[in-house]
Amino acid sequence: MKLQYATGRAYALSAQADLGSLPLLGAEPQPDTGRIRTADASTTSTPCAATYSSLLINVEKLCPEVVITLAPGKATATSTVANAKVGLPGLPVIEISGLTPTSSAQCGKATGSTRLTLKIAGQPVNVSTEPSNELALDGGARLIVNEQRSSKGPPTAVAWPSTDSASNSPAEQASWSWPPRTAPCTTAVADDGPHDGPHGTPQEYLEEFLRRAGPALDDLFARRGGQLENLAAVRAVGEGGLPAIHAIAVVSFRGRRFSYRRRIWPPSHPPATQAGIYATMLEERLLTRAHPADEAGSGEAPIEL
Numbered sequence: 001m002k003l004q005y006a007t008g009r010a011y012a013l014s015a016q017a018d019l020g021s022l023p024l025l026g027a028e029p030q031p032d033t034g035r036i037r038t039a040d041a042s043t044t045s046t047p048c049a050a051t052y053s054s055l056l057i058n059v060e061k062l063c064p065e066v067v068i069t070l071a072p073g074k075a076t077a078t079s080t081v082a083n084a085k086v087g088l089p090g091l092p093v094i095e096i097s098g099l100t101p102t103s104s105a106q107c108g109k110a111t112g113s114t115r116l117t118l119k120i121a122g123q124p125v126n127v128s129t130e131p132s133n134e135l136a137l138d139g140g141a142r143l144i145v146n147e148q149r150s151s152k153g154p155p156t157a158v159a160w161p162s163t164d165s166a167s168n169s170p171a172e173q174a175s176w177s178w179p180p181r182t183a184p185c186t187t188a189v190a191d192d193g194p195h196d197g198p199h200g201t202p203q204e205y206l207e208e209f210l211r212r213a214g215p216a217l218d219d220l221f222a223r224r225g226g227q228l229e230n231l232a233a234v235r236a237v238g239e240g241g242l243p244a245i246h247a248i249a250v251v252s253f254r255g256r257r258f259s260y261r262r263r264i265w266p267p268s269h270p271p272a273t274q275a276g277i278y279a280t281m282l283e284e285r286l287l288t289r290a291h292p293a294d295e296a297g298s299g300e301a302p303i304e305l
Contacts, residue, residue: 012062
């Protein structure tokens with residue numbers, strides 16, 4: 001038995017432009033579905049925005065959507081923009097219509113694509129469907145269409161054009177949450193029998209723990225910074241040879257990677273309480289334990305907390 005969680009996010013516009021130290025434009029992601037995390041099939045219902053207007057950019061009809069499907073599990077983020085006009089100092093006017101970036105992730109792979117009609121300085125421009133298609137603009141600026149990049153977090157497909165002085169990301173597709181990136185398959189923990197009691201079977205307890213731990217850890221990293229890379233459950237042998245389940249989190253925090261392991265079965269608390277304790281203990285260790293300065297770097301083994 002496997003428990004899979006999907007996460008996703010879509011937003012129609014985000015923009016920032018500076019002239020030296022002078023900010024010219026700043027637009028937070030909008031409209032924004034927010035981070036979606038679910039084990040069920042679902043479709044977001046975020047309202048569209050009619051327009052966004054500023055001195056440098058005008059956009060019409062912005063709509064984001066995240067769709068989660070099951071069997072097979074798949075998360076798809078789509079944003080649409082009917083029309084947009086971008087006029088940055090020193091650059092030709094960029095006009096876009098029919099913009100539809102889409103990014104999908106399922107177990108083992110992530111893909112992204114973009115459809116749009118593009119004009120630069122009033123002239124139609126044919127746009128390749130290849131990932132990260134780069135067009136040169138005046139003054140050494142670049143226009144990137146269907147930019148696709150990966151990181152320690154979920155894969156991201158950026159379909160809105162970006163330049164050296166402005167970055168606009170209409171669709172950010174987060175893959176499955178445990179583990180994230182391109183392998184959205186969770187660790188399976190098999191039941192050893194019914195184990196009926198106040199907390200149900202080990203598998204039932206684990207499923208509820210993961211449902212509660214996800215939001216608790218999201219809250220932790222929203223407050224403290226950092227990122228959850230992976231949350232897995234592994235089976236072990238406990239005292240007296242009885243089965244035990246340990247939850248192991250791998251996180252990025254203050255430029256380093258850490259792992260935290262804690263037994264959650266046999267249970268000493270209900271799963272919701274256990275999830276809260278797990279997040280609290282992880283936070284305490286991240287903030288108070290001494291961390292060797294040079295033990296871990298990007299891509300290296302995490303430090304055990």
